[in-house]
Amino acid sequence: DGGITQSPKYLFRKEGQNVTLSCEQNLNHDAMYWYRQDPGQGLRLIYYSQIVNDFQKGDIAEGYSVSREKKESFPLTVTSAQKNPTAFYLCASSMGRDRPNYGYTFGSGTRLTVV
């Protein structure tokens, strides 16, 4: 079955550490996205990528970094510069600008907690 796999499901980070969240899709989608979810704030866009080897900042990119070396993979690194990283992180993919009516497919999320 096609879908998006996020790992790990739960992640604990110590202060000052960088951590990387994995996102892999086998839907052959061109575009991929990272969102952060906090209670009562909906989903906020961190980074997105419309094609391989290209990505753009979203609304809250500070303290995060990404790469898109393969079409299937879009890992997110939460750096020590992110002051409040505890949140639920969601990865999504879509067919991109050419098929905007299809919407997004989401992974099951990674819950990051700073300890």
Add this chain to the structure above:
Amino acid sequence: AQSVTQLGSHVSVSEGALVLLRCNYSSSVPPYLFWYVQYPNQGLQLLLKYTSAATLVKGINGFEAEFKKSETSFHLTKPSAHMSDAAEYFCAVSSSSNDYKLSFGAGTTVTVRA
């Protein structure tokens, strides 16, 4: 520019009663509109979408929504609530003005009373 406003962060309904979740959007160009559902500690699942065809859209699990351009609304309804409808619901909009990226509302949490 585009944005979404969901009226009411929490809605409580009795089992068997009507579920009505309100969503208003703002878009300078024709929008695509979506409703997603999220169960605890899970990702978002597409319920239904408006893509400029029929204004009354039917989705999964008995939900439907009506696109009203004059009111810039896309309210979600279900005639009879079931316990399994307890979840968080998100309205989202995309358009050419934002490179077809989805913008989400803040979400509405639905509680179903037995």
